[in-house]
Amino acid sequence: MSLEVFVLLAVTGLGLAGLYFLLASGLSLIFGLMDVLNVAHGLFFTVGGYAAWLVMTRVGVASVGLRFAIALLVATVAGLLIGAVVERGFIRPLYGDHVTQILITAGISIAGVALLGGWFTYDPQTFPVPEVFRMVINVAGARIPLSRLITVGSSLVLLFALLAFLRYTRHGLIIRAGVENRAMVQALGIDVQRSFTLVFAIGGLLAAIGGVLGAVFFAGVTPEIGLNNLIFAFIVVVIGGLGSVSGTALAAVIVGLTQQFVNFFAGAGVGDLTVVALLAITLLIRPQGLLGGVPR
Amino acid sequence: MSLQTDAPTTADSASLPVPSRPSRLPWVVVGIGLVFAVLPFVDVPLPGVFVGELSAPGTLQILAIGLVFAGLAMSYDLLLGYTGLLSLGHALYFALGVYGTNLLLLHTDLHYAVAVPLVLIGVGLVATVLGSIALRVRGVAFAMVTLAFAEALHVVVEADPLSISGGEEGLPLGSESIPDIFVGVVNVRWVYWVALAFALAAFFICWRAVNSRAGRVWQAVRENEDRVELLGLVPFGFKLQAFTIASVLAGAGGAVYLLVIRGANPQVASVLFTLNVIVMVVLGGLGRLWGAALGGLVFGYLSMRLPGLARAGVFERLPDWLEGPLTEPLFILGTLFVILVLFAPGGLASLIERLGASKGRR
Numbered sequence: 001m002s003l004e005v006f007v008l009l010a011v012t013g014l015g016l017a018g019l020y021f022l023l024a025s026g027l028s029l030i031f032g033l034m035d036v037l038n039v040a041h042g043l044f045f046t047v048g049g050y051a052a053w054l055v056m057t058r059v060g061v062a063s064v065g066l067r068f069a070i071a072l073l074v075a076t077v078a079g080l081l082i083g084a085v086v087e088r089g090f091i092r093p094l095y096g097d098h099v100t101q102i103l104i105t106a107g108i109s110i111a112g113v114a115l116l117g118g119w120f121t122y123d124p125q126t127f128p129v130p131e132v133f134r135m136v137i138n139v140a141g142a143r144i145p146l147s148r149l150i151t152v153g154s155s156l157v158l159l160f161a162l163l164a165f166l167r168y169t170r171h172g173l174i175i176r177a178g179v180e181n182r183a184m185v186q187a188l189g190i191d192v193q194r195s196f197t198l199v200f201a202i203g204g205l206l207a208a209i210g211g212v213l214g215a216v217f218f219a220g221v222t223p224e225i226g227l228n229n230l231i232f233a234f235i236v237v238v239i240g241g242l243g244s245v246s247g248t249a250l251a252a253v254i255v256g257l258t259q260q261f262v263n264f265f266a267g268a269g270v271g272d273l274t275v276v277a278l279l280a281i282t283l284l285i286r287p288q289g290l291l292g293g294v295p296r
Numbered sequence: 297m298s299l300q301t302d303a304p305t306t307a308d309s310a311s312l313p314v315p316s317r318p319s320r321l322p323w324v325v326v327g328i329g330l331v332f333a334v335l336p337f338v339d340v341p342l343p344g345v346f347v348g349e350l351s352a353p354g355t356l357q358i359l360a361i362g363l364v365f366a367g368l369a370m371s372y373d374l375l376l377g378y379t380g381l382l383s384l385g386h387a388l389y390f391a392l393g394v395y396g397t398n399l400l401l402l403h404t405d406l407h408y409a410v411a412v413p414l415v416l417i418g419v420g421l422v423a424t425v426l427g428s429i430a431l432r433v434r435g436v437a438f439a440m441v442t443l444a445f446a447e448a449l450h451v452v453v454e455a456d457p458l459s460i461s462g463g464e465e466g467l468p469l470g471s472e473s474i475p476d477i478f479v480g481v482v483n484v485r486w487v488y489w490v491a492l493a494f495a496l497a498a499f500f501i502c503w504r505a506v507n508s509r510a511g512r513v514w515q516a517v518r519e520n521e522d523r524v525e526l527l528g529l530v531p532f533g534f535k536l537q538a539f540t541i542a543s544v545l546a547g548a549g550g551a552v553y554l555l556v557i558r559g560a561n562p563q564v565a566s567v568l569f570t571l572n573v574i575v576m577v578v579l580g581g582l583g584r585l586w587g588a589a590l591g592g593l594v595f596g597y598l599s600m601r602l603p604g605l606a607r608a609g610v611f612e613r614l615p616d617w618l619e620g621p622l623t624e625p626l627f628i629l630g631t632l633f634v635i636l637v638l639f640a641p642g643g644l645a646s647l648i649e650r651l652g653a654s655k656g657r658r
Contacts, residue, residue: 037436103578104637106571111630118621231447234440269455276448280429287433
C-alpha cells in the first residue's frame, strides 16, 4: 500500500469516525442517563442535513460561505429544538416505561422519514458548498479533500466542547452524576428530569451538525441517511461502552477506520461486516464495552 | 420531604393481559380462518375498501400480504410481547426465509415444498448461534446487537459480493421450480390460501407455545427476569428458545412472502422493515396474539391501499405540503402508531376490548 492511499483512507475513515461520534455521543448520553435507546436520533441527523439543504438552496444570500454559516446555525437550532420537543412531547409522558419510550422513538423515526420523503422525495438532494470544502491539499504526497479534514476537525472541536461542558459546568456535573447513579442524584434533591430535556437537546444539536457535515461528506442528503448511519452509531455506542463519551470517541475512530480500510482492500461491504464482527467480539470478551463501567 | 422514586407505572403491566383461563380464542380463530378461506369465491364488491370484488386478484394479493404480516407480527409478539425481548433484527430471519428459499429454487432442482423446510432448518441454526451471542446482553444492548446482525445481512444482500442476491435490484422468483398453481395472476388464490395457512399455523404454534410451561416462564422473564433466576431457572435457555421459535416462524413467513410478491427485495432485510414489524405488533396490541395478527393485517392493508388512494386523486385537493406526506403510507401508519402508544398503549386490541367491556356492563 502506497503512503498516499494510506493517508487518504485514514483521513476519510477519521471523517466517518467524526460523523459516527456526533451521532453516537448523544445516543450514549441519553442512554446513560435515561436508559432510552433513541431510535429517532437518526432523524435528528437527517433534519440537520435537510435544514442545511433548504438554507443553501432557498435563502437569498449571495455569499456561499455566509449561507453555509447560516445553514449551520439553522441546523443547530433545528436539532436543539427537535431534540427538546421529542423529549418533552413523547418521552416524558412515558416516563418510567423504557420499552414504550423506545417504541415511540421508533414510530417517530418511521413517520419522520416518510414525512421528509413525502416533502422532498427520496432522491439525494445536493447543495453548493463553500469553496474551502472543495479545495484539495497535499499531505505526504496524497491529495486530501479539505472537506474531510474539516469534518475531522469539527468533530474534534465538538468532542472537546462536550467533554468540557460535562466536566466544568453544573449541568454537566449533574448529567455525569446521573449517568453514574440516577437514584442517588434524585435522592439529593436534584431534579434530574430537567437534565433529560438537556441531553436530548444536546444530542439533537450534535446529530444535526453531524447531518450538515454528513450531507457534504456523502454528497447529498436523503430521508434515510440518518437511519443508515444510526446503525453504525449503535455499534459505536456498544463497543465504546454505554454512557461513556470518551469510549464513544475511541470506538468511533476504531469503527470508522476499520470500515474504511477493509472496505477498500477487501471489497465494498466487507468493512461493514467486519465492524459487526468487532461488535460480536466485544460482546463476547467485554460486554460492558471498551470504557464502560459496570456491565448492565 | 419529597423523594422522587421510579413509581411503577400502570401503563406497562396493566396493558398486558392476565394469564388466561381456557379460552375460546382458538375456535374463534378457526372460524375467522374459515371465513377467510372462502373469500376467493365471494364475488361481492366492497367499494372504497377494495378495488373490485373480494375475489379479485388484486384484493387477494393485498389480503395475502396482510396475512403474511399477521403471522410475522405474531412471531414478533412472542419476543416483545411475551418474553419482553426488544429485538431490532427480526427482518434478518424474514429476509433469510425470502432469499434462502429463492436461492435454493434458482440454483437447485428442489421442489418448493422441500426447499422451505431446508431453509427453516438453516434459519433455526442461524437464530440459535446469533441468539446466543445477542442474549449475552440484556435490554437495550440486546436491541442494538440484534440490529447490527440484521444490518450485516442487509449489507451482504445489497452489496452482493458473490453476485447471487441481485444487489439493490433484488431477485425475481425462480418460477421454474414453483408448482404451476402458484404462477400467474389467475392463481393468486392459491398463493392467498398458502398465506392464510401460514397465518393460521403461526397462530396455533404461538398459541401452543405461550400456553406451554416454557411459555409461562417467558412471561415470567418479561415481568421480572431476576426473580426467575432467583427461583432457580436459567432465563438464558428460555429466552433463546423463544428467540429461535420466533425466528423460524419469521423465516417461514419470508418463504411465503416470496410467493406473494414473486421475488426477493433487499428492503425486507432493512432496519426499516423491523421497525415496520414493531409498528404492526404495537398497533394491534402487544402481548395478545390476536392483537398482533390484527395489527399485521391492518398494516398490510393500509400500506397497500393508501398509495392506491393517492393515485386515485383522493388527496389532490389538499395543499402540497400535506398531500406529499399523506401519500406515504408509513407517515400515516407511523403517526397512528405514535398516537396509539401515547393514548392507548394496548393498541387496537385494547380499544376493542374496552368497547366489549363497556357493552357487557350495560
